[in-house]
Structures are given as structure tokens and as C-alpha cells.
Amino acid sequence: MTEPQLGASYDDLLAVAQATEKLGFDAFIRSDHYLTTDDSIDGLPGPTDAWTTLAGLARETSTVRLGTLVSSVTYRYPGILAIQVAQVDQMSGGRVELGLGTGWFRREHEAYGIPFPEKRFGLLEEQLAIVTGLWSTPLGETFDFAGEHYSLHDSPALPKPVQSPVPVIIGGAGASRTPRLAARYASEFNLPFVPFENVRPGFDRVRDACLAIERDPDELVYSLALVTAVGGDEAEFARRAARVGRTTEWMRGNGLAGTASEVVDRIGALREDGVERLYLQIHDLQDLDQLDFIAREVVPQL
Template identity: 35%
Template sequence: MRLGIMVEGQEDVTWDRWLRIVDLAESLGFDSLWRSDHLFSVVGAADRGSLALWPSLTAVALRTRRIRFGQLVSPVTFRHPVELAQNAVALDHLSGGRYVLGIGAGWFEREHRAFGFRLPPVAERLERLEEALCIVRLLWSGERVHFSGKHFQLGDAVLRPRPSRPDGVPIMIGGGGERKTLRLVAEFATEWNPGFTDPDGFRRKDERLREYCEALGRDPSTIRRTLMAGYVIGRTHDELRRRAMRLQDYLTGEQPLYFTRRYEPDEFLAELRRRWWFVGRPAEIVDQLRYWGSLGVDLVMLQTLDLDDTEQIELLAEDVLPYV
């Protein structure tokens, strides 16, 4: 199993914080670094800044030599497929083939409304996602593209240079919809992230994905299974409690999305475990990661929210990473 770091770029991620995490991910041996693609706080903290997507990923390409990186994920509701295709090729070349294009259907209604983007019904969002994936793949061919879809149209479009890799830039699709999204994963993706799920949900979705791959004649092992989840790690129980309370403060905004009330420290740790976060001392987190690995998860992206607490990342690197 590989471990990556995931950062919520819209939750007051400054350049100093971002570059510090970039350097830590590279130097401490993590597989990869990921960030969200939102325009403002998803927990309703209106005073928090949001670090722009493309410049932040460009910085990773220039500042590192080893780690893979990408977004988890860009919504096609406000990222046009031509924008995604062209930026992906640029980051692919700039990084020497380490960039992964993360793409999804979009979901955050309040964000769309605030910035004047329409959030269509789910069925239409998935139509747009499929068309966007088709367009990206066609543009990466370097040939002239004519595309007449329900939502996107291209006429005589040529996008060059082509990706540095013969098969194009790897695509990660985010989402776990079993009727449509997983079929798109089987057809287009090299990596899949189901979003927040529990083991039973993951097993069910993974089996459905295998069925779609079989129908398309694709080897399901060619798709990397990933999981993104939060964590609270500490060497002692007091350290766990302290980090849990900082985390609860971080996730509290004017319009709560994750937690609708305040918890006492031990109660909050129990609630996080119930939601399948990684919680505990290093050895406990190793066991939890190995369990997900036994289900077929190849990469776990550890959602790191308190970017000023670099000791937790160092603890992961020292006492967790070598054992998974």
C-alpha cells in the first residue's frame, strides 16, 4: 500500500502552508500529494482563503522530483474540459510525467450558487462528466477534434503538444455511483476514488466496478483503487484528545457540513472511528490501513487538515509509512 497526503485547498491554505506540505511530502517518503478543487470553504468558514488550483499544482511540479500529484477532484460543472485537458498536458510535461488529472461530476450546491455556476441535476452532471472525459481523451490525441455533444461542442479543435506518455495523462475519477460513475471509471480511468465510504460500501462498489470492466473487456487490476480519509494520530491518548479538539474547531463553520454539534474529546474520537477515519496511536493506524489494503485499496490519501501541525505528518512518516 502507498500513502499520500491530501489537503483541502479552500480551508485557509496559504502559500507558506502549501509549500511546507509539498516539501514534507517529497522529503518524508510519501507516494503523492493531492488537493481539493473548491472556490471557498466547504465548512462555511467564510473568512478562510482558497489557494488557486493551477498555480499550486505548478509549484508542486517545479519544487519536487519524485512524488505524484493531482487534484481530488475538479468538477466539470465549473472546469471546462478544454481547460482540464490543456492544463493536464502542461503539468504532465513540467513534472516529467508525475501529474494525475482528477475529475468528477461536482456536488457543492452552495459554492455553485455563490459564484454563479449552475449545478444541474445528478443525471445531467453525469452526462457532462462523460462528455468531458471523451473530449479530454480526444484532445490528447493531438488530432483535429469535432465533438457535438448535448453539453459541449468542439469544431476543428487541435490541442498540442500531446501528453508525454503514450497513453495520455492518468485520469482519476472521483465518485461511487454504481449505475453511471463506476461505468465511466471502467471506461476512462486509471485510478478511482469512491469518496467517503465504509468497508461494506467499498466492497460493493468494487464488485460493481469489476462487472463493468468485464463487460468492457478490461482487466480490473489496471485501475488503482484509492481511498481518501481523515486521521487523528498521537503517541498518547492526551495527544489524540488535543489533536481531536483542534480538528473539531477546524471543521466548525457557519453552515456545518460534517458535524452539526460539539463533542467532548473522547466522544469525538469515537465518532470519527464510527465514520471510518484513521484514529489512534501509530500501531493502531497501521492495522487500520492494512485492513483497507486487504480489501484492495492501493493508495490511501490521508486528509491533513491542520497544516500547522507538521509533527503529525512526521509521525506518520516515522511510525506508519515504513510498516504499510
């Protein structure tokens, strides 16, 4: 899971995505931001658009899954987003996953003239209904929607993605509204960068929300995103933690961090808490050796 707004060109992302595929990881995921989210980093050479990037990678990879964690509802109208994602799914042969959220970074909206309403949860709920509704409308039929924020009339609901349905990722640490939306629309629920002790309770809220609408909670994938720094020894780990801008102590307490054996133990504990998929947030996109190390020294022990 990459954060290109911190500084990455398309060629940088292509190198990481192709290394991800070659090394046997399941997916290459990117954030969807237009401004650096760290004031200490200039973000050069500047932002790359998430779905433009994924469209390119769809043609330059063959097996790795591709998606966002997560796209903001403020960036794209839902009808256009449905077209973009369906097209990238076609271009990739059915390897796309859509993460969708409310957005949070006001300053990037101000920098690029994007409206940032104070209340955005209603936008998210309607976008989920529209995007999934457009994709699921049978060929030859039309789709209509009348909501508070969006209205669609007599839409041909085209194009269709290859996958039916496209996996939809909904995430967050909210106590009630987010679990309810995940239960209704998501194929995966993601907890982003939460303390370890909050993982099981966060998943339990979604399971309860599924039961409330008589959906089998096991239909969802339960995932966790963690900042990652792993090394063959303490010195190498410390160097990678510094590249993240964190101390080794902070990393061990909050991330997927340390030596290979420490990371294997942490993943085992997370599995016991119900984690089924892990997103490794990689900050240094030039450090392909770290991906190679994880693939060689961590993954075979799982």
C-alpha cells in the same frame, strides 16, 4: 490529501507539499473548491485555484506526484482543462494525476457566479471523452467532438502531456453510472469517505463494470480517501481529532485514526478489502509533525 478551502495560502500548501516529498509520501493531492465547505471555518485567507497551485508546486517539487481529488466539471471547459493539465504535466516532468467529478457544492457556484446545472453527469461523461481524446490524438492530426453539451471542431489537440496517458481518477459511491464511467475512462477508481463495510462492494461494482466491457479489472488502481488523525498516545490523537472537529470515537469508526499500531491494523484490514492506495485527508496544514510521525511510525510497518 489537503482541503485548502478551509484556510490555506499558497505558501502553506508549498510547505506541506515539500514536507510530503521530503518524508517519502507518494503524492500531494488537493481538493478543488472555491468556498469553505465547513460553516464553522471562515476559510481565510481565501481560496486558491487548484491548477494554479499545482503549476507552482510542479516547479518547486521534484518527485512527488500532484493532482486533484477532484476537479469539478462545472469549473472549466474541457478543452481548457486538457491544456491546463497537459501544461502542468510538462512543468512537473510527468507527475500529474487528474481527478474529475460532477461537483456538488452549489453555494460556491453561487458565490462566484459559476453555473450549476441540476444534471451534471452528462457533462462529466463528455468532458472525460474530450480530455482523453485530445491527449490521445496523434501529433499532426485533429480532434472533433459533437455532443449534447460540447462541440469541438478541427482542434489541433495541443499541447500534449508528458505522460501517455495521464492517470485519470474517477470516484464516488454511485451504484451504476460511476462504475461504468470508471471502467471506460479511469486508471484509478476512488471511494471517498465511505463506511468501511462499503469498500469491498464499491470496488466489486467497478470490477463488474470492467468485465462487462471486456476490460481487465486489474488495470485500475483501487483507492480510498479517509480523514486522518494519528498520535503517539491517546492525548495527542485526541488533540488532532479535535482539530478535525470530530470525537475520537467517530474518528476510529470512520477514519484513519488512533495510535500508530491502530492505524497499521486498519490499513492491513483495508488492504484485505482491496485498497491499493490510501489518501490521508489532513485538515490541519500547520501540523507538519503529524506527517513526520506517520512517516516514521506508520509507514515502516506496512
